[in-house]
Amino acid sequence: MSLRNKVTLIGHTGKEVEVFNFENGNKKATVTLATNDFYINAAGERVEDTQWHNVVAFGKTADVLEKYVPKGKEIAIEGKLTYRSYDDKDGTKRFLTEIRIEELLLLGTK
Numbered sequence: 878m879s880l881r882n883k884v885t886l887i888g889h890t891g892k893e894v895e896v897f898n899f900e901n902g903n904k905k906a907t908v909t910l911a912t913n914d915f916y917i918n919a920a921g922e923r924v925e926d927t928q929w930h931n932v933v934a935f936g937k938t939a940d941v942l943e944k945y946v947p948k949g950k951e952i953a954i955e956g957k958l959t960y961r962s963y964d965d966k967d968g969t970k971r972f973l974t975e976i977r978i979e980e981l982l983l984l985g986t987k
Contacts (some may be wrong), residue, residue, distance in 0.1 A: 884958055888911050889949055891910065894942045910952070932975065951985035958977075
């Protein structure tokens with residue numbers, strides 16, 4: 878993997894993994910990943926900040942996500958940022974930022 882486009886995140890999945898099987902036998906898995914951070918506001922209170930990330934995997938990594946990663950599972954991923962656009966059902970152009978997983982580590986308890 879290039880160091881020019883590298884993302885490393887640890888978080889919890891926000892939904893069940895969605896799997897798409899292509900006609901050529903390839904597989905794609907998508908899931909959302911929540912990462913949490915905090916800051917101290919002007920009143921000295923701790924404020925939690927959650928960011929949501931769209932995550933995508935292909936091939937054997939998609940198989941692992943499908944089989945072993947339920948909603949709420951803590952995972953660590955390393956991958957790269959990808960950007961794409963599509964036209965929704967109303968013809969509006971939508972833009973999507975995803976993290977394509979290249980390395981996956983299952984964390985937490987069973």
